[in-house]
Amino acid sequence: MTDAKPLIAVIGGTGNQGSGLATRWAKAGYSVIIGSRDSSKAEQVATEITTMAPAGNNWGNVRGTDNLSAATECEIAVLAVPYSNQLDTLKPIANALKGKILIDATAPVQPPKVSTVQLPEGGSAVVAAQELVGEKVTVIAAFQNIAAQHLADLDHDIDCDVLVCGNKKADREMAIQLANDAGMTAWHAGPLANAAAAEAMTSVLIFINRAHKIPGSGIRITGTPEEAND
Ligand SMILES: NC(=O)c1ccc[n+]([C@@H]2O[C@H](COP(=O)([O-])OP(=O)(O)OC[C@H]3O[C@@H](n4cnc5c(N)ncnc54)[C@H](OP(=O)(O)O)[C@@H]3O)[C@@H](O)[C@H]2O)c1
Numbered sequence: 001m002t003d004a005k006p007l008i009a010v011i012g013g014t015g016n017q018g019s020g021l022a023t024r025w026a027k028a029g030y031s032v033i034i035g036s037r038d039s040s041k042a043e044q045v046a047t048e049i050t051t052m053a054p055a056g057n058n059w060g061n062v063r064g065t066d067n068l069s070a071a072t073e074c075e076i077a078v079l080a081v082p083y084s085n086q087l088d089t090l091k092p093i094a095n096a097l098k099g100k101i102l103i104d105a106t107a108p109v110q111p112p113k114v115s116t117v118q119l120p121e122g123g124s125a126v127v128a129a130q131e132l133v134g135e136k137v138t139v140i141a142a143f144q145n146i147a148a149q150h151l152a153d154l155d156h157d158i159d160c161d162v163l164v165c166g167n168k169k170a171d172r173e174m175a176i177q178l179a180n181d182a183g184m185t186a187w188h189a190g191p192l193a194n195a196a197a198a199e200a201m202t203s204v205l206i207f208i209n210r211a212h213k214i215p216g217s218g219i220r221i222t223g224t225p226e227e228a229n230d
Pocket of ligand 1: 036038108
């Protein structure tokens with residue numbers, strides 16, 4: 001990535017996952033558009049994020065608007081809405097995303113059995129998103145395993161790695177850069193079909209949280225060269 005940071009839209013950026021990601025990217029100097037079904041709600045969240053920035057900061061600009069405007073104006077979009085609304089949210093903005101990367105954080109967590117893996121019929125929610133938006137939009141899966149409360153706590157590093165799945169290395173690289181800039185370690189985790197593993201892992205982590213009373217468990221890739229040198 002060059003020094004010029006892409007303009008990011010977070011569709012569903014008023015929610016837990018989306019607002020945490022948006023805040024971390026703003027802190028890293030990215031300009032971010034918060035998208036919502038209700039532009040006034042998006043503007044309110046954008047103001048809340050802006051007021052978190054310390055005086056004399058280098059935070060990027062944060063503003064709010066409706067989901068379609070956010071998708072139209074951005075260079076990279078991130079989708080962070082509940083699974084039950086994923087495809088309905090994407091349909092009206094799919095045209096606006098043509099030629100862009102869409103990073104989809106959706107995990108097919110389905111109440112009431114949120115701690116049981118329930119992958120959709122085609123095997124992956126993010127693959128379903130790619131099929132809906134068509135090949136002119138590059139869909140990348142990322143952030144399925146990052147608990148929102150860790151994103152919101154800006155003062156600590158996130159002890160959970162990000163699995164990045166997508167069909168082209170260069171496009172995965174962009175998502176890896178964004179994850180790194182938001183304070184996370186991210187890995188090329190294969191083609192988009194591999195998103196199923198990250199999506200399934202979300203329910204496993206929810207189970208672990210409940211069974212072991214952990215506020216937000218995560219995953220870590222081990223066996224890295226850095227570890228070998230420790
Ligand atoms: N929360 C986590 O810890 C976590 C962890 C890993 C992955 N994820 C994934 O990230 C995604 C977002 O999770 P979240 O916890 O941030 O969700 P959330 O806070 O419940 O919702 C996010 C946003 O989605 C929009 N939304 C809610 N209901 C909707 C509906 N019926 N139709 C259209 N839009 C609706 C809302 O935005 P507006 O009302 O402003 O439109 C809301 O602020 C999910 O797919 C989840 O699986 C979450």
